[in-house]
Amino acid sequence: MKRTLTICAATGLALILSGQVALAEVKIGAVVSTTGPASFLGEPQKQTLELYVKELNDKGGINGEPVKLVLYDDGSDANASRTFATRLVEEDRVDAVVGGSGTGNSLAMIPVFEDAQIPYVSFSGGVEIIDPVRKWVFKPPHTxxxxxxxxxxxxxxxxxxxxxxxxxxxxxxxxxxxxxxxxxxxxxxxxxxxxxxxxxxxxxxxxxxxxxxxxxxxxxxxxxxxxxxxxxxxxxxxxxxxxxxxxxxxxxxxxxxxxxxxxxxxxxxxxxxxxVAEALPESDPLKKVLTGYKTLFEKSTGKEADAFGGYARDSFLLLADAMKRAGTKEKTAVRDALEATKGFLGTVGTINMSPTDHLGIDLSSxxxxxxxxxxxxxxx
Amino acid sequence: MLTKALQNPFVSTLAVALIVVALPLVVGSNFHIRLATMVYIFSIVVLGLNLLMGYAGQVSLGHAGFFILGAYSVALGPSQLGLNPWLSMAGGVALTSALAFVIGRPLLRLSGYHLAMATLAFGAIVYVFITNEVDLTGGPDGMQVQRANLSVLGLSHLMSWYWLAGGFLVLSMLILSNLLSSPAGRALRALHDSEVAAGVLGIDVARAKLMAFVISAALAALAGANLALLDGHITPAAGGILRSVELLTMAVVGGLGSLVGSVAGAAFLVLLPQFLTEFHDYEHAILGFLLVVIMVMLPLGIVPSLNAVMRRWLP
Known part of the structure; x- marks a missing residue:
């Protein structure tokens, strides 16, 4: 019991310390369901995020700052998603958030990010997430x-x-x-x-x-x-x-x-x-994006790439793209840049955001x- | 003297009340306040479950069902009937108590494993109903809960729910402390030791059990309503079968038959996963391992076992 307490105390201390060390880095929070009934969504999403964070950091990060991913597993429970969302905002002080494997998880977290005014890009499909349009919420997946x-x-x-x-x-x-x-x-x-x-x-x-x-x-x-x-x-x-x-x-x-x-x-x-990436004509600009993601994911994980992992790729790169265009990680600027996204090539199709459309894709995708x-x- | 005071339910209620009042002075982060609020909310359900299990000696694996009914009542009241959230909360608690009263009569004729199975089935029915009535409840993705307005007090949304949940917790502990030191409470304890002996002594066994069942259902609904209003969004997963098991674990880990044990158990299971996130893929394994260790080292649950240790060392 004593040892248990020591471990708990040490972990707690580590948590507190890690929260206080301020390095110049872009902190991106993520909440996904890597366990529980929705783990078939969350697992490839987690792997994809880790792959792309590493790839981006190897290339020098965003605006010269390395990216730090703070990822939590909500166990497919929306109430836990909400707690972790609060933790990302309050404790980890992230610059932006991606994630929410299920629609319920995303919907439970949205009020936290709206209140804290933090850009959030969701992984889930439900149309309620972007209809009505919410100022800080975006999502690439098809509804x-x-x-x-x-x-x-x-x-x-x-x-x-x-x-x-x-x-x-x-x-x-x-x-x-x-x-x-x-x-x-x-x-x-x-x-x-x-x-x-x-x-x-x-x-x-x-x-x-x-x-x-x-x-x-x-x-x-x-x-x-x-x-x-x-x-x-x-x-x-x-x-x-x-x-x-x-x-x-x-x-x-x-x-x-x-x-x-x-x-x-x-x-x-x-x-x-x-x-059907391989079956697309060479002239299709999406072909390179799709085969690129498939190759990267399949080579690193040994598993077949699916649409759910693709959503994580699109969300993360969409955010990285907006931060690069804004030239800063400052939240309002990043949000405005997200909303101004034009011609972004994602696994879901070509994304064009606007103040009235935070989904950005049409039926042709x-x-x-x-x-x-x-x-x-x-x-x- | 000290050990005696620790076992007095009124003293532990006072201690919890002091913690509720003092905590916001110590921690400032919204995240910590949210965790504390969740501890209070789950403590309320576990208190009720403890009354039923630790005192009346009846097992329930369906309390998440009552919990989720309370939660959906504050979601549905404003959206379907145009009621205000406070009235919906009161209505939800009243309706859930009435439901517990109706189903409690036949259910509590069962005992042991049979009762556990029947309550498990009740929880499953509630869960399936809420999951499938998409037009009413939004189905598995859940539904938004209209935020109740507490801004008259000049508090933020979170702080107002902190005080409300803390207030409900202290109030529940006070009511249960009163109940347990009344003849009705002594009747419940007698029931736990031996139903036959209690019956022979002239205690209306069926009535005492039903009372504990209804009170525990009412507390579960109250806690559920608080959680829904705190989160502003509720999904059926908040009241699935796993939640029932979690509530039971909180009651057992904290200590059956101890009011403050309920709070300790809820705190343990709400806070520990937050510490364990550092271990990533191993967090569930470690959580399970710690639970086993606790049950082996402190078999009566955290509070009663520590009490026993203190009794041995203190005068």
């Missing part, structure tokens, strides 16, 4: 609303107007389902049926059978992340459903293709270009993909 719009545009092109939705119960699925239902009528799409499945369900045949039995359903949309899309795809194939299957951008992972193989043939989904012979192919 789920954009995924819905991209899917509906594709449906219209193919003459599909009557669909069914089958969604899981996680944060991503619930949020995207809500957005898809909200904007369906704008595209002349009517949602005839809406089915759901639980987080641990390994079979959705009954739900799909109900959809199959109803008349007029031309397409089935599955807005989900993780293993849900794989289960739906497999059952969809087994039942020989006649309708067209649409998946969300979150299904665009190599894990998904590995799990379902050729059962996914014919499925359509919107995806960031990262997935999504590619519609089709699974052909258990491989991704560009559909449009």
């Amino acid at each position: 789920d609303l954009m995924a819905c719009q991209k899917i509906y545009e594709d449906m219209k092109k193919r003459g599909i107007s009557k669909i069914a939705i089958i969604a899981g119960q996680g944060g991503f699925a619930k949020s995207m389902e809500k957005q898809c239902k909200r904007v369906a009528s704008n595209y002349g799409i009517s949602i005839l049926m809406s089915e759901s499945y639980g987080p641990r369900d390994s079979d959705v045949t009954p739900q799909l059978n109900r959809i199959k039995a109803s008349t007029g359903v031309q397409a089935v949309l599955n807005p989900d992340i993780g293993q849900g899309p794989a289960i739906v795809t497999r059952n969809f194939h087994q039942l020989g459903m006649g309708a067209q299957l649409y998946l969300s951008h979150a299904a665009a992972t190599s894990g998904y293709l590995k799990a379902v193989g050729s059962d996914a043939n014919g499925a359509l989904l919107p995806a960031p270009s990262l997935l 999504f590619k519609m993909l089709k699974v052909v012979d258990a491989k991704w192919g560009i559909a449009d």
Whole structure:
């Protein structure tokens, strides 16, 4: 017990001391979910951040000052994110913050950064983060609303107007389902049926059978992340459903293709270009950015790069770019520079911020993909 | 004399009250004030849980359910019904108590593992309900909570919640101290030792258990409402099954059957992870290891075990 206390006291002292040493450095705070249910988002994000901080420091840092990354794991709990956000602002006195793996985590932290007037670039997809526009908050990732719009545009092109939705119960699925239902009528799409499945369900045949039995359903949309899309795809194939299957951008992972193989043939989904980087034409300016990130990440970690790590890359470099353009790490100047970002090449697409748009990308940054012979192919 | 004073619940209430008042004079950082506020908030739930487990001898693995109901009541009251946050908080505590009263009757007929399972199921139902009613609760991403206005006192948002949570904590301790030194409190203690013996002595066992259950649910809802108003955003994860386990751990680590032990347990589990962030990837392993060490070295929990040590050394 005595030793425990000594360790605690020593750690506490180290914390206090480290907070007081003032070096000329750019301190960037990060809160990600490297443990807990959202760790599949947070882990590649943490690795990506560490890679790019190192790369940037090897090149001389930002405006001649080295970058120091202060990273905390919130364990996927939004209340913990909020505590760490306060800690970054009050104790670590960071110059800017990136992170928030889940939408809930980002939303819980935003008031802290708004009150403290610190630039914050979020990693999560929910449209609520930048709509309404908040003065200090930016985010590069595609929103789920954009995924819905991209899917509906594709449906219209193919003459599909009557669909069914089958969604899981996680944060991503619930949020995207809500957005898809909200904007369906704008595209002349009517949602005839809406089915759901639980987080641990390994079979959705009954739900799909109900959809199959109803008349007029031309397409089935599955807005989900993780293993849900794989289960739906497999059952969809087994039942020989006649309708067209649409998946969300979150299904665009190599894990998904590995799990379902050729059962996914014919499925359509919107995806960031990262997935089909090699298939892009040489003339596309994004190609170099995408293959660059993939090579760096895959060489250093031995794992396949995914969109979530890409969000961390974009957020961090967006911030670094703004600091370079501002020529300072002073918060108001950096915020103004972030808002003035034009033609920034990210893994999500070309980013153009404005005072009314803190997302900066449009639907063209999504590619519609089709699974052909258990491989991704560009559909449009 | 000293050891006797330490075991008096009123003395420990006074000590906690002094800490609440003195702390802002010592620490200035908002981060430390936030941590202290979280300690107070979790202490309130754990006090209730301790009344139920440490005194009435009934296990609950579903208290995060009551906690999250309190939290969502202050989120939903203003947004759905246009109520003011204070009324929503009072309403949330009242409704949660009523719910505990209704489900407590059948649940408390069970005991031991069966009761643990049933309360676990209750917590899971609340969690699944809040996660799935997206239109009402915003689903897994949670919902904004309208900030309650306390600026009349000229305090910052955080400081006002510090004082409020601290005030609620002292008030809860005072009420529980009073309760425990009343006949009803002695009846609860008798229940913990032997339900049969208590029944033979003429104690209405079912009623005493129900009372402890309802009070603990009310305190959990009160704490949840405080957390939601402090954070300004609430997600269902704040009241998941892991939170129930965490609350139980706080009660056990601090010491069952000791009011100040509840505060110690909450402080331990709120503060320790903040110290352990230095260890990065190993922090969870170290946290688990420290908990094992504490339970082995101080088997009764921090406060009762230290009390026992002091009794041996002090007159």
